[in-house]
Amino acid sequence: MLASDIQTQATMCQLLGMNCNVPTDICFSFEGFCARGGKTDEHRDGWGIAFFEGLGCRTFIDVKPSIASPIAELIKNYPIHSTNVIAHIRKATQGEIKLENCHPFRRELWGKYWVFAHNGNLENFSPAAGDFYQPVGDTDSEKAFCLILNTLRETFPQGKPSLEQLYQVLKTITNSIACQGIFNYLLSDGEHFFAHCSTKLSYIIRQYPFAAAHLIDEDVSVDFQALARPGDQVAIIATTPLTDNEVWTTINSGELLVFQQGAAILS
Amino acid sequence: MLASDIQTQATMCQLLGMNCNVPTDICFSFEGFCARGGKTDEHRDGWGIAFFEGLGCRTFIDVKPSIASPIAELIKNYPIHSTNVIAHIRKATQGEIKLENCHPFRRELWGKYWVFAHNGNLENFSPAAGDFYQPVGDTDSEKAFCLILNTLRETFPQGKPSLEQLYQVLKTITNSIACQGIFNYLLSDGEHFFAHCSTKLSYIIRQYPFAAAHLIDEDVSVDFQALARPGDQVAIIATTPLTDNEVWTTINSGELLVFQQGAAILS
Numbered sequence: 001m002l003a004s005d006i007q008t009q010a011t012m013c014q015l016l017g018m019n020c021n022v023p024t025d026i027c028f029s030f031e032g033f034c035a036r037g038g039k040t041d042e043h044r045d046g047w048g049i050a051f052f053e054g055l056g057c058r059t060f061i062d063v064k065p066s067i068a069s070p071i072a073e074l075i076k077n078y079p080i081h082s083t084n085v086i087a088h089i090r091k092a093t094q095g096e097i098k099l100e101n102c103h104p105f106r107r108e109l110w111g112k113y114w115v116f117a118h119n120g121n122l123e124n125f126s127p128a129a130g131d132f133y134q135p136v137g138d139t140d141s142e143k144a145f146c147l148i149l150n151t152l153r154e155t156f157p158q159g160k161p162s163l164e165q166l167y168q169v170l171k172t173i174t175n176s177i178a179c180q181g182i183f184n185y186l187l188s189d190g191e192h193f194f195a196h197c198s199t200k201l202s203y204i205i206r207q208y209p210f211a212a213a214h215l216i217d218e219d220v221s222v223d224f225q226a227l228a229r230p231g232d233q234v235a236i237i238a239t240t241p242l243t244d245n246e247v248w249t250t251i252n253s254g255e256l257l258v259f260q261q262g263a264a265i266l267s
Numbered sequence: 268m269l270a271s272d273i274q275t276q277a278t279m280c281q282l283l284g285m286n287c288n289v290p291t292d293i294c295f296s297f298e299g300f301c302a303r304g305g306k307t308d309e310h311r312d313g314w315g316i317a318f319f320e321g322l323g324c325r326t327f328i329d330v331k332p333s334i335a336s337p338i339a340e341l342i343k344n345y346p347i348h349s350t351n352v353i354a355h356i357r358k359a360t361q362g363e364i365k366l367e368n369c370h371p372f373r374r375e376l377w378g379k380y381w382v383f384a385h386n387g388n389l390e391n392f393s394p395a396a397g398d399f400y401q402p403v404g405d406t407d408s409e410k411a412f413c414l415i416l417n418t419l420r421e422t423f424p425q426g427k428p429s430l431e432q433l434y435q436v437l438k439t440i441t442n443s444i445a446c447q448g449i450f451n452y453l454l455s456d457g458e459h460f461f462a463h464c465s466t467k468l469s470y471i472i473r474q475y476p477f478a479a480a481h482l483i484d485e486d487v488s489v490d491f492q493a494l495a496r497p498g499d500q501v502a503i504i505a506t507t508p509l510t511d512n513e514v515w516t517t518i519n520s521g522e523l524l525v526f527q528q529g530a531a532i533l534s
Contacts, residue, residue, distance in 0.1 A: 055403050056366025061325050070345045078337045099323025108374060111401035132399065134378035136322050 013103070013119040014043055015201070016087040017186040017237040019193035021261035023053070024234055025079035026087070028222045032215035032242045034076060036089055037066030040217040043089035046102040049075060050115040051082040052190035057113040061102040084188045088117035093140075100137035104186075105145050107133055109153055110160045112189045116145040119239055120182030120198055130154075141185075144177050148187070163192060163258065167266055170194065171256050178254070186237060193259040195237045197251035203237040204248045205262065213243045233262030279360060280370070280386040281310055282468070284453040284504040285352040286460035288528035290320070291501055292346035293354070295489045299482035299509045301343060303356055304333030307484040310356035313369040316342060317382040318349040319457035324380040328369040351455045355384035360407075367404035371453075372412050374400055376419065377426045379456045383412040386506055387449030387465055397421075408452075411444050415454070430459060430525065434533055437461065438523050445521070453504060460526040462504045464518035470504040471515045472529065480510045500529030 016033045018026050030049070038044045047069065048061035058080075066072040066089050088103035095101035103117040118141035125140045130150025135142040151173045152166070160166065170187075174196050177183055184201050187194040195201060206213075208231070210224035228234075237259070241248040251257060258266035283300045285293050297316070305311045314336065315328035325347075333339040333356050355370035362368040370384035385408035392407045397417025402409040418440045419433070427433065437454075441463050444450055451468050454461040462468060473480075475498070477491035495501075504526070508515040518524060525533040 053366045056328075056369070058328050058366060059326070061323075070341060074337060074341050099320045099325060102323070108400065108403060111403055113403055134375065136375060136378055136380055 012093060012121060012182070013088055013090050014041070014239040015117055015119045015184060015186050015237070016242075017193065017195060018082070018085040018234065019188070019237075019259040019262055020083055020232070020234040022232055023081035023083055024232070025081050026085045027076060027079050028213070028215070028220070029236055029238070029242055030087060031076050031220060032217040033087060033089065033238065034066045034072055035217035037072070039067045043091045045090040045092040045097045047072060047087070047089040048102045048104050048117070049085065049087035050104045050106065051080050052084040052113070052115075052188065053080070053082050055112065055190065057106065057115060057190060059104060059106055059115070061099060063097055063099055063102060084190050084193050086115050086117050086186045086188060093121040095137055095139035098137065101139045103141060105142050107145070107149055109149050109189070112160070112191070114149060114187065114189045116148070116185060116187045117141075118144060119184040119200070122177065122181040122183065125180045144183070144185075147177065148173055163266065167256070167258060174256055175254075184239065191260070193235070194256060195251065195259065196256045197253055199253060200239055201237065201251045202241050202248040203235055203251060203257070203264070204241070204246055205233065205235050205264070207233045207262070212245070214245045216242060216244045235259045235262050235264065279388060279449070280355055280357050281308070281506040282384055282386045282451060282453050282504070283354040283509075284460065284462060285349070285501065286455070286504075286526035286529055287350055287499070287501040289499055290348035290350055291499070292348050293352050294343060294346050295480070295482070295487070296503055296505070296509055297354060298343050298487060299484040300354060300356065300505065301333045301339055302484035304339070306334045310358045312357040312359040312364045314339060314354070314356040315369045315371050315384070316352065316354035317371045317373065318347050319351040319380070319382075319455065320347070320349050322379065322457065324373065324382060324457060326371060326373055326382070328366060330364055330366055330369060351457050351460050353382050353384050353453045353455060360388040362404055362406035365404065368406045370408060372409050374412070374416055376416050376456070379427070379458070381416060381454065381456045383415070383452060383454045384408070385411060386451040386467075389444065389448040389450065392447045411450070414444065415440055430533065434523070434525060441523055451506065458527070460502075461523060462518065462526065463523045464520055466520060467506055468504065468518045469508050469515040470502055470518060470524070470531070471508070471513055472500065472502045472531070474500045474529070479512070481512045483509060483511045502526045502529050502531065
C-alpha cells in the first residue's frame with residue numbers, strides 16, 4: 001500500500017463494536033471513540049450507534065459530529081446495557097451528509113433485526129437490485145448491506161441456517177464485495193457478531209482477571225476489576241485500538257471473524 | 268359501547284403524530300403527550316417516537332415510562348425538525364414490556380422507511396406469515412404492521428403506486444384487520460401520513476393566522492404566531508386533544524385519513 005493510500009484510508013470512517021456474554025454498557029469505549037468525531041480525529045460527518053437488548057434493537061443516529069451532538073452526549077452518560085453494539089463515526093466518501101446516509105443501517109431478516117456499519121470505500125459499486133432489500137440513502141455501504149441481506153435471504157429462504165452454513169455464504173459475498181475496494185465492516189443480528197477486516201480492524205477480549213484500562217483519545221481510565229464479575233467476557237472491536245495499556249489483536253486482511261458471548265468462535 | 272369497554276379502551280396506548288409542509292419540531296406537543304406516560308395518565312409501559320428528516324428516519328424507543336426516561340427528556344429539549352413524526356406511549360395489552368415491543372415499528376418498503384404505531388387491541392389475531400416482513404416482538408400491533416406491508420408489497424411489487432391505488436388497498440386490509448378489535452393507527456413513509464380511527468383519534472391543523480395554544484396535561488403555552496411563518500401548515504393527530512383552547516376535529520370511526528404537507532388530502 002502506498003503512503004497516499006494509507007492517508008486516504010486513515011481519513012475514512014471508524015468502527016466500534018462490542019459483543020459480550022452479559023449485558024454491558026459501552027460508555028467507556030464510546031467516550032474515547034466519540035472524541036475521534038471532531039476532537040482527536042476528523043470524522044465529523046455524522047455518527048450512529050445501535051444497541052441490541054434481547055430481541056429488541058435501538059439505533060441512535062445524528063448528522064452532527066459526535067463531539068457536538070446532544071444525542072452522543074446522552075449515550076456517553078446514559079448506560080444502556082447491551083450484548084451487541086455497533087457504532088460508527090463518518091467521514092463521507094460517497095453520499096452526502098444526510099440522515100439517511102448515517103450508519104449503522106438496520107433491516108429485518110428472518111424475524112430478527114440485522115445491523116451493519118462499514119468503514120472503507122467501494123468504487124463504482126452498483127450491484128443489481130435485489131428482490132427484498134433496497135437502499136434508502138445513496139452510500140456504497142448501504143448498497144453492500146442490502147446485497148449481503150438479499151444474498152442470505154435468497155440462499156436461506158426458510159430462516160437462519162446453522163452458523164457454519166451462514167458463514168460460508170457470508171464469506172463468499174463479502175470476498176466478492178471486497179474486490180471492489182476497502183470493506184471493513186461490523187454486522188450483527190443480536191445473536192452473532194461478524195467483523196470483516198479489509199485493511200484495518202483490531203479487537204481485544206476482556207475477561208478475568210480484569211485490569212484497568214486507559215483511553216488513548218481522552219485522559220480517562222476505568223478499573224474493570226471493580227465493575228466486572230469473574231465470568232464476564234467482553235469483546236471490543238475497533239478500527240484502531242482505543243486504549244494504550246492493553247494488547248489489542250490486529251485482524252488480518254481478508255479475515256471474517258465471528259464473535260459470540262464475548263469470544264471469537266469462528267474465523 | 269359499555270362503560271367497562273370505554274374504561275378498557277381509555278387505558279390503552281396513546282398516539283401522537285405530526286405532518287407538516289416545512290420541517291417543524293414537536294417539542295410542545297410532545298411535552299403534553301409525554302406527561303400521559305405516568306403523570307397525567309397511566310401509559311407507563313414504554314414509549315417511542317420516530318422522525319422523518321428527508322429520506323432518513325430516526326426512531327427513539329425506551330421501556331421506561333416517558334416521564335422517567337432520559338431519552339424522552341432529550342427529545343423534549345432537543346428540537347428535531349421533521350415533516351412527519353409518529354409517537355406512542357404504551358399501556359401493554361399484548362406482549363411483555365420489552366424493547367422489541369415498543370412502538371413505533373419500522374421497516375423498509377420500496378426503498379423508503381415505513382413507520383407504524385397502534386392504539387388498540389386485536390384479540391386472537393394470528394395472520395398467516397407473509398413473504399417479506401416478519402414481526403420481531405410479540406405484539407398484535409407489529410403483526411398488523413407486517414400484514415399491511417406484506418399486502419402492499421405483494422399488490423404493488425414494482426414500487427409505490429399512485430396514492431389513490433395505495434389508499435384503496437390500505438383501506439381494504441385496514442378494514443379487515445379492524446374487524447378483529449380496536450385498530451387506531453398512524454402510518455407514514457415520510458411522504459404521506461395515514462391516520463386510521465377505529466374508536467378514538469382527533470386532529471387539528473394549525474395555519475395562518477396562528478394563535479397561542481395551551482396544553483391540557485402541563486401548564487405550558489406557546490405562541491405559534493411568534494414561531495411560524497404565514498405559509499406554514501402543521502397537522503397534529505392525537506388519541507385525545509392535547510390543548511384546551513383550540514378546536515380539534517374528531518375523526519370518525521372507520522375513517523382512514525391521508526395527510527400531506529400539513530393538510531388532510533384524502534378520506
